[in-house]
Amino acid sequence: MSNVTIAIDAMGGDHGPPVVVPAGLQVLARYPLLHLILVGDSELLEKELAKFPNRTERLTIQHASECVEMNESPAHALRTKKNSSMRIAINLVKEGKASACVSAGNTGALMATAHFVLKTLPGIDRAAIISSFPTKKGRDVRILDLGANVDSVPNNLFQFAVMGSVMASAIDTIPTPQVYLLNIGHEDNKGNELVKQTDRLLTHSKAVHYAGYIEADKIYDGDADVVVCDGFVGNVTLKTTEGVAILISQLLKDAFYRNGWTKLAALISLPVLKSLIKRMDPDRYNGAIFIGLKGVVVKSHGGAKTSAFACAIEKAIVQAEKNIPQKISAEVERLLKLSAHDS
């Protein structure tokens, strides 16, 4: 890898420094050219760091006197928490002192602050949240928007399609990513106005390889590289996925722990179930990316433990190394020129 500096909001999330510090040290050990800036209460961070023998000069601490609360309103955080660890971490990206920032903090506040400080790329009206998920066929599917925009217009969804496609090409090196629009049926008459109008935009454009509508039960089949939807719908999809996975694992546990015989079956099945969990590994999928901004911002799950938070940092490294914002910008510029040429 090349030299990359990542700023980390060390106070965000349910755990803060006790998770962020060991996760940071883990990733630093794996990437010899990486530099991390931990932003937060320096006293707390020093105390946490003292617990580990492998401190390196590639880790620096930047003090922040404030912290955005998990239930704080985004507007309040934006207005009153100018010295928060979140704000300073994003400022470091804006000032070019870091290539990306990672936070496990309040999603709304992170999005509002990132939007305000970094601004969107030229040609992009709204940033979106994108993340990858496992599929039956082994290859991942990327879904956006997962909750940044709850009243999207067709142009937003069109731009999300372009950004998702650029991301799939650049990160997963897929030459022509298959982009689908989430709908409640395949037929032309199905769907709400937003979906129908977006379908027309995508059908008449050569911006992405648009493969048409996809229903939610087919998202995880492995045919789609990118699935586009409004943030309300995407967030419901994401959380339904989590809820069903938890429900099934709970029912599986209940069934296995019913009596002596089923406990024996559980014992014998343990390696199988472990391999299943490994394949679905939620840690590996931790780290949603705010896409469409002039800078890389990665949001970790608030409850992420060390290895999951380390995954989120690694996602930020990849985004920075592959210059995703620049690639999106170049693609949007190319498309704008194309459409100017058409008209």
Added chain:
Amino acid sequence: MSNVTIAIDAMGGDHGPPVVVPAGLQVLARYPLLHLILVGDSELLEKELAKFPNRTERLTIQHASECVEMNESPAHALRTKKNSSMRIAINLVKEGKASACVSAGNTGALMATAHFVLKTLPGIDRAAIISSFPTKKGRDVRILDLGANVDSVPNNLFQFAVMGSVMASAIDTIPTPQVYLLNIGHEDNKGNELVKQTDRLLTHSKAVHYAGYIEADKIYDGDADVVVCDGFVGNVTLKTTEGVAILISQLLKDAFYRNGWTKLAALISLPVLKSLIKRMDPDRYNGAIFIGLKGVVVKSHGGAKTSAFACAIEKAIVQAEKNIPQKISAEVERLLKLSAHDS
């Protein structure tokens, strides 16, 4: 049970008579006062019936010369298929010759035809699709709308809340059903305009016991009796649930069938996995109800096999016996009087 007659669209679904006929005979054997009218191609139906020894006088055949195709547009079906098995089955409900009808056919056409022929109840602007799902705590949760309305307004969602609550009281005998509104967060500032405005309507009304917002990962926790949402979002929730359940069972199968040892583990775990499948039993949950119409219409999954289709018929029996449309009508009338009194 009392005397109940159910009309069945015998031509709908992926399988038609080979599933509908044995399912009908199964349910007739279980309910000695039940009468079924199978509507469809009489020749085909007679041929299918001849395969079974237990034909009864409580089963009659009503010929229909047409059939609505699974991919036909609802408008086309409504306009041109006046002699379809679907249309005639719904007509039988309208004419009072049947208390309910069941179809595994084209959902859009069924909804459009039911809306047109039966009309909505007084005070109800739009019908919705409602169904039950298993939860961690064992009690079921009802979700509506699952796809009848894709551009709902707040009043629609308010009416869905009332209908869902009446249904939970009447069918599950829950004295005060906990009604939740599906959203992407708990805080007041979360959600789209539809959700925020519906929240205000529900908060200021005593029509239902409104428990506030619920996120999609909590739907299956077992705290909610009724979850209300727009049909686009509900359909995505339903299909995401199906997709994730299929993904996990696929990955579980892959893991168990990898080699000799894991196959042995599978063998030993078989009773456990079977008990899990029984608890989640998708057949038992087959049959979505069109709620808000002057008559009972139950939609079976298109791909339903015999036992699943039998479950859908049983749902229609319960709806008819409990007089659900009349109960909703009475409740809406009571609420309208209340609000007239208030103003």
